[in-house]
Each structure stands twice: as structure tokens, then as C-alpha cells.
Amino acid sequence: MSNEVAIEADPRIPVIRMTRDFAATPAQLFRAHTDPAVFARWVGPDATSARIEQWDARTGGSWSYVAVHGDAEYRFHGCFHEVRTDRIVQTFTFDGEPDGVALETLWFEDLGGGRTRLRTQSLVDSFEGRDAWLRSGMEVGVNEGYAELDKVLADGLD
Template sequence: MHKITETVIEADPKLPVIRMARDFAATPEQLMRAHTDPELFAKWVGPDGLTTRIEHWDARSGGSWRYVAAQGDAEFGFHGSFHEVAPGRIVQTFTFEGEPEGVALETLWFDDLGDGRTRLRAQSLVDSFEGRDAWLRSGMETGVNEGYAKLERMIADGAV
């Protein structure tokens, strides 16, 4: 199987969907913990130069979350609901509070590749092609890649 060492981000040509995939030298359980433990999540999510403050975090099916990413005096809020938190999969909503009508439905899968490696696959369904394309133009790729690079370092250092 081909290894994905950088995040692959693709826009579906027929649906307002963004798909991402990346392989990690981690178990599915480690990646699940990195996505559900608020202290770990705050350390890796988002681009370099931003700090993340968890406002609310209830990582269970039916739970909700909110965090604020800050850089200097600028703050950016995000919130959502955990629809399903189960072994190998998270289904949640995601809203950037600067665009409150732009709610995405996200599914994350943690595929065990064996030998202590896991492929993280994510899919975000948004309400329109225009909304999807705005996300792609927003600098999302930088935040995703820099965040996952921090997560990889945390895994290598034994923090996850």
C-alpha cells in the first residue's frame, strides 16, 4: 500500500466535499486520543503561531466542543457537536464562528495499516461548492499541514 507522508487534500468534483488523508507512525488509538483529549488537541491543532484555548470539550457521542485560536489580539472561534465518537471513527460538525452559516459535517476514520502505522482519512461536507472553495482558499492547507506536523512530533516524542 502506498504511504501518504504529506497530507493529501482533494476537492470532490461532483459534491461540495473536501477529502484529506495522511499516514502517521501511530496506532489508531493514539490518533483517536489526539483528537478527543482536549489538552492534546490544543497542542497540535492549527497553524504555527496560533495558540488554542479549549472553552468546552465533551468528546462523546452527543457531546459538543468549542475552542478559540489566538494570535496576538486576534481570536478565531470554532465550535461543533460530536455526533459519534467510536473506535476508529469520529463524526462531528464544525463551524468557524466568523462564518456561522457555514456548518460542515466531518467524518474522520483511523485506518490501522499495521506495524504501528495509521492512515487518518477525513471528509468535510459543506453546504455549497462556493463554501467548499472558500475553505480551500482560506489557508486551510497550511493549518492542516502545520498542525499534523506538530502532531507527528508529539507522537515521536511520546506525548501521545
């Protein structure tokens, strides 16, 4: 698998699935998604920075952050429904589209040898909503964010 994220739109249900391998252990990838200081270092497109507003990465917790691009700010929030070392289930909402709540599941699959496959699934409420996400250029932000995560992981998390 290349460093580009594989993105798949399910033709039967409004789901986006993504898969990407990392040179990291499952524990390192889990931390990158649950530690707010680490998450803020890599999330989003290169042209943005993240400001964490609230982060409680536990089952029943919630999160919110702001992506800053110049003078523009884009807010995101959600709830952690389940947080386990091998899987996270959470909601994801862009405040600019408050009715577009996605249910996301992330799996951290140990490939051995210090490599992990990250699989994600985002279920949205309609095909129109899903297709709008796909047309938004989300793959740029995802690929740039994961490339930054590669650097963060290579530099060490501490």
C-alpha cells in the first residue's frame, strides 16, 4: 500500500472508507488520535493549524477543535462513543454543516514489524451528503494530514 490514502465510496450505503498504512505501532497511532497535543500537530491540510478547544478522549467524552487558515476559522466537534486501544467510534460534525453528522469508526490493525494499518469508516445520513464530502477536496486534507503524521511519528511522540 502506498502512502496515499485509499478512499472508497460504498455504492449501497452512504459510507466513505479509507485505508492507509503507517510505520508505527497501533499504540502510537492510537495516541496520535487521542492525545490532543499530538492530534493538533498533524490534523488537516498543510495550510491550516489546529487549535484544540475541548478534548476528552474516553468512552462518553467529547472533542472540539478549530482549523485555522489565515483569518478563516473552521470548527469541528463530536463525541467519543467508544475509545479502545484497537478502535475508536466517534461522531464528527463540521459546524458549518451542523445537520451533517457522521458516525466514524477507526480501526488500528497491527501488521507486525512496527507497522499498522489504519482503517476508517464514515457513515453519513445521505448519498448527497457523502458525495458533497468527496467533492470537497477532503482527500487533500487527509493525505496532507497523514503525511504530517508520518513526520510526527518519525520524530517520536514525546
